[in-house]
Amino acid sequence: MSLRVAIQMDPLESVNIDGDTTFALAEVAQARGMELFVYGPEHMSIEQGRVTAEVRPARVQRVKGTPGLFDAPVRLDLAKDVNVILMRQDPPFDMSYITACHLLEQVSDETLVVNDPAGVRSSPEKIFPLMFPELMPPTLVSRDLSAIEAFRAEYKDIIIKPLYGHGGAGVFRLKEDDSNFDSLTELFFARSREPVMVQAFLPAVSEGDKRIILIEGKAVGALNRRPKEGQVRSNLVVGGTAEATELSDADKRICDAIGPELKRRGLVLTGIDVIGGRLTEVNVTSPTGVQAIKKLSGIDIAADFWNVVQDKLASR
Secondary structure, eight states: OOOEEEEEOSOGGGOOTTTOHHHHHHHHHHHTTOEEEEEOGGGEEEETTEEEEEEEEEEEOOOTTOOEEEOOOEEEETTTSOSEEEEOOOOOOSHHHHHHHHHHHTTTTTSEEESOHHHHHTOOTTTGGGGOGGGSSSEEEEOOHHHHHHHHHHHSSEEEEETTOOTTTTOEEEOTTOTTHHHHHHHHHHHOSSOEEEEEOOGGGGGOEEEEEEETTEEEEEEEEEOOTTOSOOOGGGTOEEEOOOOOHHHHHHHHHHHHHHHHTTOOEEEEEEETTEEEEEEOSSOOOHHHHHHHHOOOHHHHHHHHHHHHHHHO
16 A cells, blocks of 8 residues: 655745745655645634644646645544654644644654654754754843843844744844834834844854754755845745755754654754854754755755655554
């Protein structure tokens, strides 16, 4: 019997077939004879302890504008009717995301959920790295304006960003003489009750922001994302350019330090961001970069991922 894989994701119709990591994972699964179902977290329900989802049986194809073909929706019991669930919807990491983790925790004893929902829930992208302050640039997480002002006075040139943002959205650089500080902090605090993350600006970002992909806590591939001239955000979705790269000694030390904890939390596929040998983020929700790495280096991380998943299924 072929494996039945449910992928919790944003609409398959909207993916970029040339860059989307979830599409690449689905493509390899399908090539290995696995049966695919896709659904969004809004399609999950729990009743009397039974977690179900209205899913669409799907087949992926590398056709622009039509990346998926679908059969009629069906409702599946996520604990009994599928072998693997991929939790791959994009952030923001909000209460909806946390609720989805709680629901998937209810089925994780019966169905292999990757990444482990308890691990995802306890490892927000910008919070997890705080366990390793020695690997990060100087960093403050706070909603206390006086603390933020003091941090800025010490480091002069800073980056300020939402704690639970994604894709480079809402990331600002404030130089020492920038008069927008008051307006910007007012905007952040008016829009959210969350603290913000403030970091010392790393000039090395002009040379790129390295995305390293790890499987089971081991680095398996990397790319460098170089920002546009005069920009500080290097995310590919906002115009960064992907380049081939190698891991530096500092990169390897970071991976060696955080890898065991990633594995302990059941975070099988993760992506970390490193600027100038400093860890800035750990992506545990829907890390990207797999297709770009394959194009640049030939490393097939999607295939490596499914090798690990199939080994895990065999040992359960």
